Amino acid sequence: xxxxxxxxxxxxxVQLLAKVPGLGPRSARRAVLHLIKKKEQLMxxxxxxxxxxxxxxxxxxxxxxxxTMDPCTICADQRRDPATLIVVEDVSDLWALERASAMNAxxxxxxxxxxxxxxxxxxxxxxxxxxxxxxxxTVRELIIAVNATVDGQTTAHYLIDQLQGLDVQVTRLAHGxxxxxxxDYLDEGTLTAAMRSRTSI
Amino acid sequence: xxxxxxxxxxxxxVQLLAKVPGLGPRSARRAVLHLIKKKEQLMxxxxxxxxxxxxxxxxxxxxxxxxTMDPCTICADQRRDPATLIVVEDVSDLWALERASAMNAxxxxxxxxxxxxxxxxxxxxxxxxxxxxxxxxTVRELIIAVNATVDGQTTAHYLIDQLQGLDVQVTRLAHGxxxxxxxDYLDEGTLTAAMRSRTSI
Numbered sequence: 001x002x003x004x005x006x007x008x009x010x011x012x013x014v015q016l017l018a019k020v021p022g023l024g025p026r027s028a029r030r031a032v033l034h035l036i037k038k039k040e041q042l043m044x045x046x047x048x049x050x051x052x053x054x055x056x057x058x059x060x061x062x063x064x065x066x067x068t069m070d071p072c073t074i075c076a077d078q079r080r081d082p083a084t085l086i087v088v089e090d091v092s093d094l095w096a097l098e099r100a101s102a103m104n105a106x107x108x109x110x111x112x113x114x115x116x117x118x119x120x121x122x123x124x125x126x127x128x129x130x131x132x133x134x135x136x137x138t139v140r141e142l143i144i145a146v147n148a149t150v151d152g153q154t155t156a157h158y159l160i161d162q163l164q165g166l167d168v169q170v171t172r173l174a175h176g177x178x179x180x181x182x183x184d185y186l187d188e189g190t191l192t193a194a195m196r197s198r199t200s201i
Numbered sequence: 202x203x204x205x206x207x208x209x210x211x212x213x214x215v216q217l218l219a220k221v222p223g224l225g226p227r228s229a230r231r232a233v234l235h236l237i238k239k240k241e242q243l244m245x246x247x248x249x250x251x252x253x254x255x256x257x258x259x260x261x262x263x264x265x266x267x268x269t270m271d272p273c274t275i276c277a278d279q280r281r282d283p284a285t286l287i288v289v290e291d292v293s294d295l296w297a298l299e300r301a302s303a304m305n306a307x308x309x310x311x312x313x314x315x316x317x318x319x320x321x322x323x324x325x326x327x328x329x330x331x332x333x334x335x336x337x338x339t340v341r342e343l344i345i346a347v348n349a350t351v352d353g354q355t356t357a358h359y360l361i362d363q364l365q366g367l368d369v370q371v372t373r374l375a376h377g378x379x380x381x382x383x384x385d386y387l388d389e390g391t392l393t394a395a396m397r398s399r400t401s402i
Contacts, residue, residue, distance in 0.1 A: 006296065007268045009257060013250045019243055021235050022228035023221075031221045033293055035251075036258055036267050042220055044255050049214040050236075050248035056210060057237055066237050067208045092234055095207065 010036075062133075064109030064126050066091050074098075080106050083140040087130065087159065089113055089147055097145065105143070108133065113151035114158055125155075127162060134166050144172045211237075263334075265310030265327050267292050275299075281307050284341040288331065288360065290314055290348055298346065306344070309334065314352035315359055326356075328363060335367050345373045 006014070010032060018028035035043040059065070060072035067073055074080060084105035088094050094107050110125045122128075134142060144159060146152035160170055175193035177186060186194075207215070211233060219229035236244040260266070261273035268274055275281060285306035289295050295308050311326045323329075335343060345360060347353035361371055376394035378387060387395075 007270065007274055009250070009253055009269050010267065013247075013254050016243065016247045016250050020224075020232045020247075022224050022232055027223035029296065030293065031223055032254075033267070033291070034222045036254070036292075039255060039258070042217065043251060046214075046217045046221075047248060047251035047255050049210070049217050050244060050251060052210055053214050053233075053237070054240060054245050054248050057240070066211065066234070068210045069208065073208055090234070091237075092231065095230065 063107050064111055065094055065107060074107060080104060082106060082138050085139045086143045086145050088145050089152065113155040115151055131162055134163060134168050139168055141169045141171060144170060148175065264308050265312055266295055266308060275308060281305060283307060283339050286340045287344045287346050289346050290353065294346065314356040316352055332363055335364060335369050340369055342370045342372060345371060349376065
């Protein structure tokens with residue numbers, strides 16, 4: 001914000017919107033003007049939906065998902081296979097897998113990755129609750145679906161270490177060529193992994 | 202929205218946020234997760250600021266600016282020169298000029314440009330109120346600060362036509378090389394205009 005040009009209420013709204021990821025000071029200003037123009041259709045409903053979410057959204061005590069219920073819709077869904085548990089870094093990853101309808105499984109959200117430089121150790125993540133959940137014996141397969149980044153892989157190795165001795169099969173997502181991807185644009189690591197895990201057709 | 206994966210309240214918030222300019226379905230989802238994580242610091246204040254704005258923001262009956270007061274802060278400011286009136290297309294242009302602190306003047310927001318194809322004629326814009334304002338005789342100079350687009354220039358010509366016979370000096374923003382701009386990247390129209398309006402140094 002270089003200079004306050006609108007009233008303090010509008011400026012405050014611009015400043016708050018500018019903190020939303022994907023918006024900056026300039027686009028927040030544009031967004032506020034658009035919202036004011038569409039007061040009845042958009043601004044009012046958005047204010048109500050946000051107020052509603054502030055009051056009702058909570059973190060699922062079972063899996064770490066966010067929902068208006070606790071346990072969340074997925075944990076409460078009896079049709080979900082309790083024997084398959086997918087470990088993800090963040091709720092956004094859970095949503096991505098749900099959009100793909102990849103598995104009829106349950107989830108466990110770690111809440112990030114181990115990152116000693118950022119001061120994120122095992123105690124900052126939902127690892128103890130994961131080990132407890134697996135210890136109960138219902139889970140037969142644990143799918144580690146963390147990101148294929150260095151931090152993600154470090155976390156995966158730590159998890160495997162913690163799960164030693166428990167009677168559970170631990171798997172991870174396959175590495176390979178993305179569907180629709182062109183070989184020419186892929187890095188060597190992915191190509192090597194895809195070649196190593198080649199399947200017969 | 203490909204598929205609903207979170208609860209209906211969260212999905213509704215995502216859908217509404219996706220309608221805000223600058224955000225799409227994917228970034229809206231990211232924004233909602235960020236807001237839920239920063240519930241106390243960001244989501245609550247944003248909900249309150251939006252509710253506040255829905256209730257209090259109005260359009261200034263004098264100039265068309267948006268503010269929590271009517272007449273707006275600028276129109277009510279006695280230190281603003283009432284003899285100079287700047288005509289802009291939209292409130293965002295007013296804010297841009299205010300940020301530049303270009304003139305200690307008052308404004309008149311047209312609310313768009315003439316665009317017959319989109320069904321926007323003179324009656325859809327604040328042109329009658331502008332002519333009335335100028336007719337009162339206080340305004341000595343009318344600065345037409347519409348965008349340098351075809352629609353903007355058409356609107357400017359229409360305005361000049363409507364103001365015929367009124368005792369007011371009509372000016373427009375100078376065309377030329379933007380400060381910090383490189384000649385190599387400028388279009389021929391701008392360069393020709395800059396050359397034609399060259400000033401002695």
